[in-house]
Structure formats: structure tokens, C-alpha cells
Amino acid sequence: MASTRPPKRRRIAADRDRDQDAQLFTNPAPRPTNLWNQEQSYEQLPRRTKKQENTRLPVKTDEGWAEQKREVNGDADSFLGSGSSGEEDALDGAAPSENGGEQHEAPQVSQKAQILEAKEELARMAALINENPEENVGALRSLGELGQSPILTIQQLTIATQCAVYKDIIPGYRIRPASETEMKEKISKEVKQLRNYEQSLVSGYRAYVTQLSKLSKSRQPSLAATAVSCASTLLLAVTHFNFRSDLLKIILGALGRRPDSKNYETGIRTLEKLFREDDDGRPSLDAVSALTKMMRSRDYNIDESLLNVFLHLRLLSEFSMKGSYDRVDKEQAELLPKKVKKLKEKREFRTKRQRKQIKETKALEKEMKEADAVVSHEERDKLQSEMLKLVFATYFRILKAKTEHLMGAVLEGLARYAHLINQDFFGDILEALKELIQTSGQEDDDDEDEDDEAEESDDDSVRDATRESLLCIVTAFALLQGQDGSAAVTNLHLDLSFFVSHLYRSLIPTALDPNVEFSSKSFHLPDPNEETSPIKTDVNVKTKTVLLIRCLSTVLIPPKALRAVPPLRLAAFTKQLMTASLQLPEKSCQAMLGLLAQTTKFHGKKIATLWHTDERRGDGVFNALRGDVEGSNPFASTIWEGELLRLHFSPKIKEALKIVETNIRAAH
Structure with missing residues (x-):
């Protein structure tokens, strides 16, 4: 039987290639993975390119004209890759180091940006400390470290911020250092935490006050003015706290400069406000003591506005006893012996337990008063007595030394303190006033004889003998009125005929004076080259007419x-x-x-x-x-x-x- 199977067909090369292509599309083979990595590594290799020219115009900054550097944008060459650090350094033109590496230049931040960043950091730290001082007390040190910046504005902002922070967190009591016995005692966790906070606060505050003392002597006027202003604020706000004497030294250092400076005016206003608002008496006594020592060290070569600060003391209106430069008269109640006082008091019978309980209660009340900074009337009178002696000693030394530019301030100051001068000191002052009038009269006679020979010197032109004599007469009669009237005249056997005769002799010369209606500070235009004080006061500004009327009214x-x-x-x-x-x-x-x-x-x-x-x-x-x-x-x-x-x-x-x-x- 014949087979019906078709004959085999011979495959040619074209068919074979077509079958291979179909197989590739249906089951494609994986591509090698190392090809992409090789491209990426090649992509990251530095390229040798010519340095691009900077076509940007220079800009004006606080330090002068500066060229703008070309900024490299990371997204500009994104098609080349992700833009690694090596590539950026190559684009910036960074030269390779000796070790084969590359030098990385730190980005330069502008001064304005640094100040803005410092403001934000100061505000954050200040808010953190004010929110919870006990937990964030360590931030005080960090706050002080920000002031180490070389930028002047940041230093000013730092010390001003520290001043505001310390003003808010300082407690209303003085912190004393813990003794060794107290450190060994077993205390609770809360007490230990509070003690650590107080010691940290005191140490930080000490460092801050020391920094203010250094900056107040800086050659930068704005920085020194900021430091003095912060010290003034703290002295008035936290007078009771530690390191008050150090703040006073800063203020007195400002007063030792030129009278026309801003720091001098700040110091004067600070002392005036301190004297007016001091209820304690201790800060005023410390300030008066330091002020009188500074005057003596300078041999009273000071401006009269510094001497007029004494007229703002509260003892002018609160103190009732009389004194001098070496002692203060006590009241008769205090002169009575203690035994007489005890006899007058009503004694009550108390048991031993009651006496012990009363003693412990008094001791506890005393500690509470010390903690609350409460001062009794007896202690306040004692402190004011010491202040009165220092003030009178300063006035009397200047009066004996005949310091010309301070005579007006001293005489008016004595006239205002007349009701606090005892009878012994009254006689010494009258003798000094007589000597001053006689000296001024002799100088007037010498000047009249030498008018045709030579012109007056600068010191003679500044000194006005007629005005000084009128001030002496006003002071003498004001002292007499400050005493007990006729009783003082009878007891002291005072003879004021010298002042009356001198007033009578000076009537006609004063009437012929063309400057009789002008004060010593108003009838001449100020010299632009002369150091004048910007402090405006009502002391020693009365005209000769006013002084003359006041003298005649008393007579x-x-x-x-x-x-x-x-x-x-x-x-x-x-x-x-x-x-x-x-x-x-x-x-x-x-x-x-x-x-x-x-x-x-x-x-x-x-x-x-x-x-x-x-x-x-x-x-x-x-x-x-x-x-x-x-x-x-x-x-x-x-x-x-x-x-x-x-x-x-x-x-x-x-x-x-x-x-x-x-x-x-x-x-x-």
C-alpha cells in the first residue's frame, strides 16, 4: 500500500534564521548585568573641564565689596547622574590635596544669616530657661558661650538676653554658700535639687557679672554702653541678690569717664533711682561709701552732677536725728540706760517652757526677716546715720579745700541738709564759710589791681566771687533756720553780723552787674571744645537776683x-x-x-x-x-x-x- 506521507522538505538558511528570531522573541535570553555598572562607574569619574568664568557682579556687604561665587545647582546636570560629592568638588574646581584626596571648603555664611540664626537660638534658649529654670539651669552656660562670637551684634544680643533671663529667674532672697557641715547633712531629694539649682544659678550669675565688668571697659563704645546698661538694670531690679558690689563697681567705672558720655549719664540716673527707691538702706550705704572713696581718690576732680546725687537720698525726708562728719546725736529715749527701760516695762510671769518657746520664736522671726530682707527701724536709722556722716565728711572736705567748680553744689547741698546738722558741726561750717568769703574778697581786690596789667586767667574767669559769697550767706542763714531758732542762737552764741555786713556791702556791686539776671550756666554760650555734662539738674542754677532776694528775705x-x-x-x-x-x-x-x-x-x-x-x-x-x-x-x-x-x-x-x-x- 502506498504511503500518503508528504516528502520531507529541505530547510534552507533563511528558514533557520527566522526560527531563531522567533525563539528569541518568545523566550528572550537575559542580558549581562555588568554593562550598567560599568556605565555608572564611568559616569561618576571626575571630568577635566576648564574653569568657568564668574560672570556675576560684586555685591556690597558690611565688610566692603565682595565677589559672588558661582553656585552649583544639583539639579542642573541631572541628566549626567545623581551628582555625587566628587563631581561637585570637580565642578567647584577643588584642587587635590598632597595625600591624593580633595580639599573641601566650608560654605561661607553671611554675617546677616549668622545674626539671624543667633537670634533664633537665643530666643529658644531663653524660653526654655524661663519655662522651667530648675531643670534647664545648664542652659545658662550654653547661653553664655554664644557671646564668644566675634560678631559685635551677637555679643550685644547675648548679654542683653542674659540680663533679661537673670532678671526673671533670680529669686527674691540672697543665696548664701552652703557650709561644710550643711553639705555633710542628709537632706531630701527635693532639697538637694534646690540646692544644686541655687549653686548653679550663683556660679552662672558670677560668670555673667564678670563678663559685664570686662565688656564695660571695651574699646567698642556700643558694646561698653550695652554692658553698663545691663549692669544698671540688674542693680535696680535685683538689688538684694549676690554680687551687688561688683555691679556698683561697673557703675562707678562708668562715672569715672567723661561727663558728656552716654555711660556717665546712665550711671548718674542709676544712682539717683537707687537712692530714691531703696527701702532697705544697705545698698544706698554701699553706694555712698564707694562713691566717697572714688571722690577722694580723684582728689575731688569730678563733675558737680556726681556730687548732686547725694540730694536724692531718702534720709533727707526720713531721718530725724542730727549729726556731723564724725558722729550722730541719738535721741533721748536711746540715751536712757537699759535698766530704766526694763523697770518701765510691764513684766509678766512666764514659766521656763514659755521663755524657751518665746526665745525660739524670736530666733525664727529673725531668720525670716533676714530671708525676706526686712529691715527694722532701728537698723535703718543706723544705716542712715552712717550715710549722713559720709555725706557731711565729703561736703566739709570740699569746703575746706575750696574746690572752685564744686562750691555751688556743696553750699546748696549743705543748705538742704541744714535740718540734720548738729550744733557742733554748725560752728565749723560757719567758720569755713567766713574764710571762703574773705578769700573771695581778697581775690576780687587783687583782680581789680591787675586789670590794667594783664587779663584774667581761665580759672578766674570761671569763678564768680560775688555768686560764691551770696551762696555762703544763703547757706549760713539756712543752717540757722534749720536749728531750733532762738534756742540755737542762745546756746551757741552765734554772731551772724559778719554775713549781714558782707551782704550790705555787696548790694551796690550786685546791682551794677550786667549778668545779675543770668545764672552761672546760662549767660554764656557753651564752648564746643569744653567737656560739659549732659545732666540737667536744678542745683546751682539760681540767678544772682534770686540769691540776693533770698538772703535779704532772711535778714x-x-x-x-x-x-x-x-x-x-x-x-x-x-x-x-x-x-x-x-x-x-x-x-x-x-x-x-x-x-x-x-x-x-x-x-x-x-x-x-x-x-x-x-x-x-x-x-x-x-x-x-x-x-x-x-x-x-x-x-x-x-x-x-x-x-x-x-x-x-x-x-x-x-x-x-x-x-x-x-x-x-x-x-x-
């Missing part, structure tokens, strides 16, 4: 206890004042006639004969230039100056003259 219209004024003195001064009114300016003349109106109101009967020629009581001739009040023979003259004053151009002066004449007619 002619004294208090009731001293109102027995001799008629001869009243007549001599009245005649001389009417003559001086013709030479005075309008306002001074008006003030002088106002004083005469008060004088004629109280003593019109004693001097009425000066306005009536028919009732002349004196014989001889009136001598207006004689220095002796009683020897001038005033009742031998008449008041003819009123006829000229009626023709004055000022209507106010005419009205004042009418009041004087009305009082005379009423008394006659």
Missing part, C-alpha cells in the same frame, strides 16, 4: 522766733535797696520792690521816717559806701528814689512802688 523778714530786727539795720537796707532798684533791670527791680513791700508791711513803723523829711531822726550825713551797717547813719537820709521810680517805663514797677507807699502811709 529783713526772718521767722517769728528771730523777728526782732534792729530798726537801724532795717533803715540801712531799705535805703540801699531803693538806690539799687534804680540800676537793676526790669524784672529784678520788680522783685526788689516786692520785697520792700513785704518789709514795709511788717516793719512799716520802724522805717516810716525815711519817707518824711520833717521827722528826721538822725544827725550827720548818710554814708552809703561804708561797709558797716550801723555806721552808715541811714536815718540821716530820705527815700528820694521813689520820685524817679514813678517815672519808670514799666507799669508793673509803678504798681509795686504804690504798694510800698501805701504800706508806709498805713503805718504812719
Whole structure:
């Protein structure tokens, strides 16, 4: 039987190739994996390219003009690969090091960015400390380390932040160092934690105050001003806390500089506020003691604004006893013996247990007062007594040394402290005032003789002898009024005729002075090259007219206890004042006639004969230039100056003259 199977077909090369391609598409063979790794490694190899030129313009910074560096963006050449560090260094042109490695330059951060970062870090750390000081007390050291930056702004921000932080977290009591016995005692965990916190706080605060002391002497004015301002803030806010003396040294160091500097004004305002707001007395005593030592070390070559700080002490209004530069008079209750006090007290019977309990209670109350910084009245009086002696010692030394530029401040200060001066010190001051007036009078005579030969020196032009003599007279009578009136005159046997005679002799020269209505600080324009104090005070700014009126009011219209004024003195001064009114300016003349109106109101009967020629009581001739009040023979003259004053151009002066004449007619 024949086979129906088809004959075999011979395969050619084309069919064989086609079968292989089909097999490849259906079951493709895996490609070698090492080809991609080889490409990637080749991709990461550094390329040697030419250094591209920097086409960016320079920018102006705080340090000057600086060129902008070309920034390499990681995404710019993303098609080359992921951009590894080696490639970036190659693009930046980093040269290979000697060891075969590459030098990596640290990115330069601008100063503005550093300041912004420091602000954020300071704010974060300050908030952390204020939130929980006991747990985050270690951050105080980190806060101080930020101030080591060479950038000035960061240093200022750091010390200002530290000042605010310490002001908030410092407790209301003084922290004393723990003794060895207390360290060995067994304490609870809470007490130990509190003690560690207090010791860490004190150590950090000590380091901060030391840093302020160094920065206050810096050559950078802004940095020194910030340090002094922080010390001032802490001295006023945490006066009770540790290292108060160190803060005072910083303030006194600022006061030792030029009076026109900002730090000097900060120091003056700080001491004034400290004296006004000090309820304790110890900080004020420390400040006064340090201040007087600094003045003596400088031989009182200081500005008068520093001396006027004493006028802000609270003892001017709170202290009641009298004292001097070496002692303070105690009250009579304190002079009684202790046995007499005990007899007057009512004694109650107490058992031994009660006495022991009372003793323990008193000891506990004493410790509580010390912890709360409470000062008793007796201790406060004791502290104020020490302050009073230091102030009087400073005033008296300057008065004896005759320091010219401080005379006004010293004399006005003594006048304000007059009610606190005892009788022994009163006599010493009067002798010093007499000597000062005599010295100024001699200098005036010498200057008149040398006017034709040479010009006055700078020191003589600054010193005003007439003003000094008026200040001495004002101070002398203010001291007398501060005593117990007639009792002081009777006990001390005081003779103030020297001051009265000198006032009488200075009436005519003062009236002829063209600067009579100007103070020592206002009738000349300030010298731009002269070191003047920017502190504006109301001390030693009164004009000569005001000083003269004040002296005459004390002489002619004294208090009731001293109102027995001799008629001869009243007549001599009245005649001389009417003559001086013709030479005075309008306002001074008006003030002088106002004083005469008060004088004629109280003593019109004693001097009425000066306005009536028919009732002349004196014989001889009136001598207006004689220095002796009683020897001038005033009742031998008449008041003819009123006829000229009626023709004055000022209507106010005419009205004042009418009041004087009305009082005379009423008394006659």
C-alpha cells in the first residue's frame, strides 16, 4: 500500500534564521548585568573641564565689596547622574590635596544669616530657661558661650538676653554658700535639687557679672554702653541678690569717664533711682561709701552732677536725728540706760517652757526677716546715720579745700541738709564759710589791681566771687533756720553780723552787674571744645537776683522766733535797696520792690521816717559806701528814689512802688 506521507522538505538558511528570531522573541535570553555598572562607574569619574568664568557682579556687604561665587545647582546636570560629592568638588574646581584626596571648603555664611540664626537660638534658649529654670539651669552656660562670637551684634544680643533671663529667674532672697557641715547633712531629694539649682544659678550669675565688668571697659563704645546698661538694670531690679558690689563697681567705672558720655549719664540716673527707691538702706550705704572713696581718690576732680546725687537720698525726708562728719546725736529715749527701760516695762510671769518657746520664736522671726530682707527701724536709722556722716565728711572736705567748680553744689547741698546738722558741726561750717568769703574778697581786690596789667586767667574767669559769697550767706542763714531758732542762737552764741555786713556791702556791686539776671550756666554760650555734662539738674542754677532776694528775705523778714530786727539795720537796707532798684533791670527791680513791700508791711513803723523829711531822726550825713551797717547813719537820709521810680517805663514797677507807699502811709 502506498504511503500518503508528504516528502520531507529541505530547510534552507533563511528558514533557520527566522526560527531563531522567533525563539528569541518568545523566550528572550537575559542580558549581562555588568554593562550598567560599568556605565555608572564611568559616569561618576571626575571630568577635566576648564574653569568657568564668574560672570556675576560684586555685591556690597558690611565688610566692603565682595565677589559672588558661582553656585552649583544639583539639579542642573541631572541628566549626567545623581551628582555625587566628587563631581561637585570637580565642578567647584577643588584642587587635590598632597595625600591624593580633595580639599573641601566650608560654605561661607553671611554675617546677616549668622545674626539671624543667633537670634533664633537665643530666643529658644531663653524660653526654655524661663519655662522651667530648675531643670534647664545648664542652659545658662550654653547661653553664655554664644557671646564668644566675634560678631559685635551677637555679643550685644547675648548679654542683653542674659540680663533679661537673670532678671526673671533670680529669686527674691540672697543665696548664701552652703557650709561644710550643711553639705555633710542628709537632706531630701527635693532639697538637694534646690540646692544644686541655687549653686548653679550663683556660679552662672558670677560668670555673667564678670563678663559685664570686662565688656564695660571695651574699646567698642556700643558694646561698653550695652554692658553698663545691663549692669544698671540688674542693680535696680535685683538689688538684694549676690554680687551687688561688683555691679556698683561697673557703675562707678562708668562715672569715672567723661561727663558728656552716654555711660556717665546712665550711671548718674542709676544712682539717683537707687537712692530714691531703696527701702532697705544697705545698698544706698554701699553706694555712698564707694562713691566717697572714688571722690577722694580723684582728689575731688569730678563733675558737680556726681556730687548732686547725694540730694536724692531718702534720709533727707526720713531721718530725724542730727549729726556731723564724725558722729550722730541719738535721741533721748536711746540715751536712757537699759535698766530704766526694763523697770518701765510691764513684766509678766512666764514659766521656763514659755521663755524657751518665746526665745525660739524670736530666733525664727529673725531668720525670716533676714530671708525676706526686712529691715527694722532701728537698723535703718543706723544705716542712715552712717550715710549722713559720709555725706557731711565729703561736703566739709570740699569746703575746706575750696574746690572752685564744686562750691555751688556743696553750699546748696549743705543748705538742704541744714535740718540734720548738729550744733557742733554748725560752728565749723560757719567758720569755713567766713574764710571762703574773705578769700573771695581778697581775690576780687587783687583782680581789680591787675586789670590794667594783664587779663584774667581761665580759672578766674570761671569763678564768680560775688555768686560764691551770696551762696555762703544763703547757706549760713539756712543752717540757722534749720536749728531750733532762738534756742540755737542762745546756746551757741552765734554772731551772724559778719554775713549781714558782707551782704550790705555787696548790694551796690550786685546791682551794677550786667549778668545779675543770668545764672552761672546760662549767660554764656557753651564752648564746643569744653567737656560739659549732659545732666540737667536744678542745683546751682539760681540767678544772682534770686540769691540776693533770698538772703535779704532772711535778714529783713526772718521767722517769728528771730523777728526782732534792729530798726537801724532795717533803715540801712531799705535805703540801699531803693538806690539799687534804680540800676537793676526790669524784672529784678520788680522783685526788689516786692520785697520792700513785704518789709514795709511788717516793719512799716520802724522805717516810716525815711519817707518824711520833717521827722528826721538822725544827725550827720548818710554814708552809703561804708561797709558797716550801723555806721552808715541811714536815718540821716530820705527815700528820694521813689520820685524817679514813678517815672519808670514799666507799669508793673509803678504798681509795686504804690504798694510800698501805701504800706508806709498805713503805718504812719
